[in-house]
Amino acid sequence: MQLSTDQRDNQTAFARFSDERLLPHANAWDRAERLDDSVIADLAAARWLVPTLPAEAGGQAMAAETYGLLSEELGRGCGSVRNLVAVQGMVAHAILKWGNAGLRDRWAPAIGTGEVIGSFALTEPEVGSDARNGTTTARKVLDGYEITGTKKWISFAQRAGVFLVFARLDDDPAAFVVERGTPGLTVDPITGLLGLRASELGEIRLDSVVVPETNLVSHGRLTFDLVATTSLDYGRYSTAYGAVGLAQGCLDASLDYARDRVQFSVPLAEHQLVRRTLTEMVTSVEAARLLCRQAGSMRGSSHRDAVRQTLIAKYFATRAAYQVATEAVQLHGANGVGPDYPVQRHLRDAKIQEIIEGTTQIQQIQIADLTLARS
Ligand SMILES: Cc1cc2nc3c(=O)[nH]c(=O)nc-3n(C[C@H](O)[C@H](O)[C@H](O)COP(=O)(O)OP(=O)(O)OC[C@H]3O[C@@H](n4cnc5c(N)ncnc54)[C@H](O)[C@@H]3O)c2cc1C
Structure with missing residues (x-):
């Protein structure tokens, strides 16, 4: 393409x-x-x-x-x-x-414009993949809605000025805008993650947080599909392409290293087994990129299969990225796990890409479901 x-x-x-x-x-x-x-x-x-x-x-x-x-x-x-x-x-x-x-x-x-950072608050301590069954609740009160619950693993919660919070209202899903500083809202930083460590994660506690009636974004049976699912689809597309970039970064670093590093009197790139590794890496990167391009072109034309193609791209690209990153670390030897090269960070970040915006296993289910449902 x-x-x-x-x-x-x-x-x-x-x-x-x-x-x-x-x-x-x-x-x-x-x-x-x-x-x-x-x-x-x-x-x-x-x-x-x-x-x-x-x-x-x-x-x-x-x-x-x-x-x-x-x-x-x-x-x-x-x-x-x-x-x-x-x-x-x-x-x-x-x-x-x-x-x-x-x-x-x-x-x-x-x-x-970056005046305020936003956070997408869906996941809870006890509810991740099964996000439709969140336990955070909202109820109508005199001056708006009162929200109670806990959200966990929320990217940029430490920095965010506004949160899009999902909760149940009268037994149907709902989404609310909650501003930082609203009484009853606290954010505890989550540190020491394996990867995406600069994503400033936090756990958000909402203890009878009252927001004005006008802060209700959506409420009703379809709120999860319309608001949460479409947002996750958007994020998944970014994650898929980001995984291609991560894998490309690992490939670039590996090509440089294989050309420069000499063992047994020749550069690593002269060893056949190293060339085989490089071939596996470049093939994975290019295949993942093509799937992303296909998803991108379908999204650009609002094709009815765009969501499924995005899932396929994210599934393939994130798994490929993890594989490429682990090969890159191996090829760098001790330098691969040291602080001076990007590949160890990429390897840790690659694992996270297989968990966010729907885990690899959830995508295995979704891709088969959507493919079987096609006429
Ligand atoms: C760095 C990072 C950033 C994040 N940022 C955000 C954010 O900004 N906002 C937000 O709302 N959330 C965020 N999350 C949370 C993320 O979306 C969840 O971690 C993810 O949805 C998986 O949920 P879980 O961790 O509870 O795993 P679980 O759902 O408990 O799953 C555990 C394991 O079981 C498997 N599994 C679950 N159900 C099935 C099934 N039916 N069949 C087979 N296997 C299954 C999963 O694939 C997984 O391997 C973030 C997480 C991380 C690590």
Whole structure:
């Protein structure tokens, strides 16, 4: 699949950003378990924080195919930055699509311009894959809705100024906007993760948190499918492309290392077994990229199979990325597990990609279900 001239120009700009602004710092952010504020400001200035939003909301109405290229380059540089951009898109688009005019006007531009960071609060301590059965509850009170429950593993909760919180209201799913600082809301940082360590995760406790009636984004039987599922589909597309970038980063590092490192009097690249490893890596990267391009093209044309293709791309690309990353670490030997090369961070981040936005096993179920249901 050939890129257009415009797409190629964009890709060059994204790659430069990744090389100059992400790769030199990503290991340090990983160790600090925090992103630098300046990189978020740079993303906002480039209108890349939620590039798919319309211009008046801080985006640039970026097409799905180009957004995929951005996700790939961010993923090549720093998985947590890619995760940040995915989550901002999930929250901003959900509010823009399903929220009332007041919520749309207040929050979509604020998130799009980086004035406020958003978090997508679905998962709970006891409910992950089975997210439809969350136990956080909301009830109507005199001055709005009162929400009680706990959300866990929430990306950028430590930094977020606004949370999109899913709860049950009158036995149907509902989604609410909850502002940081609302009485009863506390955020405890989660540290020491295996990967995506700079994603500033948190556990959110909502203890009788009262939000105004107007903060209800959606309520009803279809809320989960309309709001949560479409947001996860958006995030999954970013994760799939990000996994391609991660794998490409591992391949690039491995090619350099195999050319430079000499063992048994020749560069590693001269050993046949090393060449075989490189062949496996490059084939996986290119196959994963083609699946992402196919998903991107279907998303761009609102094809009815786009959701299934995105699932397939995410399933394949994240598994491939983990495999490529583990081969890259092996090829680097001790340097592969040391602090100076990106491959050990990529390996840890790759495992996380198989868990977020639907685990590999849940996708095995969903892809078969959707494929069997096709006429
Ligand atoms: C770094 C990171 C960032 C995250 N960010 C967010 C965020 O911003 N917002 C948010 O809401 N959540 C977030 N999450 C949570 C993430 O979405 C969940 O971890 C994920 O959905 C899986 O849920 P779980 O961890 O509870 O695993 P579980 O659902 O308990 O699953 C445990 C294991 O059982 C398997 N399993 C479960 N059900 C089945 C089945 N039916 N058949 C076969 N196998 C099954 C799973 O595949 C998995 O291997 C994040 C997680 C991480 C690690």
